Amino acid sequence: MSDFNDFNNPQVTKLPKHLRQFIVDQNYAKYTPVDQAVWRYVMRQNYSYLKDVAYYPYIKGLQRAGLSIEYIPDLQTMNNNLAKLGWGAVTVDGFIPPAAFMEYQAYRVLVIAADIRQINHIEYTPAPDIIHESAGHAPIIADADYNNYLSYFGSIGAKAMFSAKDFELYEAIRELSILKEAVEIPEFEIARAEERLQHISANMGEPSEMALLSRLHWWTVEYGLIGTLSDPKIYGAGLLSSIGESSSCMKENVKKIPYTIDTINYSYDITKTQPQLFVTETFQNLIDVLEQFADTMSFRKGGTESINKAIDSKNAATAVYSSGLQVTGVFSDMGLNGSGELTFIKTSGPSALSVADKQLEGHGKQYHKDGFSSPVGKLKNSVTALENFSDEELDAIGIKENNLTELTFESGINVSGLVKKIYKHNNQIILIAFEECTVKESSGNILFQPEWGTYDMAVGEKIVSVFNGAADKDAYEEITYISEKQTEKVIYDEATTQLHDIYKNIRQIRESGNGEEQLPSLFGTIKTTYPQDWLSLLEILEITHYKGSHPELEKEIRNYLETKALAEPHHQKLINDGLHVIANPVTQLITEED
Structure with missing residues (x-):
């Protein structure tokens, strides 16, 4: 957004440009007197009922977030109040991709759908709306333990690997939520969208990291209960903003289960009331479970399995070498030795090299426009990993500028050429650029030829981390996928x-x-x-x-x-x-x- 409005809120000001692209104007004047009455009705019901079942003093929380019973909240007022709690808020158009949503949370910014539900969906809507986002999420932001969990979840979620199926599912959910809130949509269109969503949901295959994390998010941030199984209180925004389900969820037919890592085995349906809910004793337990799951994720594990997830995602991801070098691109291939360990990685199309989340000068996606590939592993007969070589050790194997050298890796990959430049970071070698370079496998298969130009060889014994998206998102000019399907703008008769x-x-x-x-x-x-x-x-x-x-x-x-x-x-x-x-x-x- 060229005329970006940060509401004079420090958290909103910090948002990078790849997140700003989702922000839309709240356009407060569009809210009709009926919209205002819907807000007031829901808020009066919430005040009446939630005082007994909400975890956090609901009214106090609303007031601290800048919300009132009488009027749909104005974004500037909310930002003025949330800033005192170290948070901010922006409005968006309906559902945004989960990775972007998570990243906003990491920046401690609430994402609020600008629209409000129709009166005929006053009890519940599958579409994100201003009641859900502001009256659901905002009141509990005042609880420090909870808002720390929320922002930490965002920082973990922003790194989660997608599968290509996740994008299909996101589109199907977004389409259905838009149709359900649109006016005078034929029933067969809604039925067709529901059928499509059900079909995609039933054929997701092995759930991705993001799919599993979304379940943890759903059963905590959206539909979480806290306390004991016999006397739980509501803290999930989906329940706090649903005057129907906040009441029905407390009945005995909705099973209450202790919240543990096993919760990832429970999928959810956004179009139906929940058959079970999960109860955590403390917010610290939420962080403990999140940590448990994070330890299984690619950004902490690295290695073959993680590169495989990156290839499956068919979207930009980042692999981090043990030297600290970060390779961003769409991963398309990898080499393995007899033990299943990585011997090389390859991206296709525009790629970039970074270190510490900052792009290396001259190594953006224009320079590496046709992809990037490089060996992984140690040199043959070497105990020390190449990234840890001293200047003397480099000299001994001929790695110095303007010197011809030949390197053979344990995998059998051979690199021979003229050393042009050696890149270091924190006294570790991260990249060596070669001219007149030939790279081939032990089978004789050519991986790089001199006439192709400069060969930039990544240095690192292992791939220690793989995560979704670019390392330096703004330098990579990451335009996150934005759906072409926009929410319906109502014209009134x-x-x-x-x-x-x-x-x-x-x-x-x-x-x-x-x-x-x-x-x-x-x-x-x-x-x-x-x-x-x-x-x-x-x-x-x-x-x-x-x-x-x-x-x-x-x-x-x-x-x-x-x-x-x-x-x-x-x-x-x-x-x-x-x-x-x-x-x-x-x-x-x-x-x-x-």
Whole structure:
């Protein structure tokens, strides 16, 4: 984004350009009076119910994050408040790729979907929306143990290896979530998207690191419970922002299981309520389990298996030699000895060399545009790894600038040519550039010929780490894959616009205390013109109940809503919950919790 708005928030300011590309304007003016009423209804329900089942004092957490019951949060206000907690927030368009999402967390920035759910999905939506992201994630950010887990998870998740299937799954989830929140989409289109998602989910093969990590994320950050199995409290944002599931999840038919590393064996379906949930005793246990899993990941293990994962991903990844040299590119091949150990690695297409996450000057993807390959291992008959050779030891085997030399690795790979330059980092040799160079395997197979130009030979006994994406992301100009499928922008017809005006009018009456004489006619218009609407009636009832100025109208609306609840099972819980909150005012709840 050229006109990047950092909200004067230090965490947002630190975001690198490859993450900034996902940010969209919140465009606060797009929220309609109905959107604002949806926010207010959900927040009142949350206040009413979550005071008993949420882990963190919910109201206090909302206030510290800059959120209110009355209005959809403004991003600047949120950033002003989150900055005091060492966090920031940005808005994005729906689902973003998991690796990018994780990296935002590592930078301690909340990613908030700019859209808000439709009223017909008020209890739950599979699409990310501002209720889920801000009312779900933000209140618990004030808990230091939790937000440390969140940012640490992000730093681990950003390194997780993908499979090509993960990208298909991401696209399918994004498409379905967009269709479910779009207006007037034919049922067959949603059914087809659900079928496609189910098919991809059922044919994922061996789950990737990112797929397994996503499960840990889902069962903790999104759907986690904390405490004891008999008396758990909610801390997961998916539950905190779902007024339907936050209640149903506490019932006995939803199995409660202790949270351990075994949780990675449980997949999840974003379109359904969860059949089981996992309970951690402490947030420290979440970090312990994450550490356990991280020890199995390529960025900590390296070696053959990790390069294999990089090849399977078909996307840019980085391999780190034991010398510290980092090779970024799309890995396409590797060589193995009889023991299954790496003898060389190869990338195809634009590649780059870095050290300590900074690209080596002159070794970007324009220079290595056709890929990069190099041996891995020790020199034949050498006890010391080449990266650890002293200047005297280098001299002894002819490695000095402008000198012809010949090297043979334990694998049998032979490199002969004129030494052009020796690169070092922290007194270790990381790269040797050769002119007039020939590289061949013991079989005689030619890997590099003099006429191909300079041969840059990576130095390192082992590949100690492999991780997703580039080492120096900004130098690599990593334009992370962004879906072409954008969220639907609703255009309202005249009848809906008039309904918006009714909601706006009701809010003005409630907030100003003036204009109550309009309430009977507003009730009449809603009954006749908008018989499907229930939320505006609850808002009128609320005014009449608190003011006590229209007892007959209050009675009439209450009877109408109670009849409507019986006649419309899909609205029954929503109406009854709304009536409950009117009878038990939120202001009273705030006082109780404070």
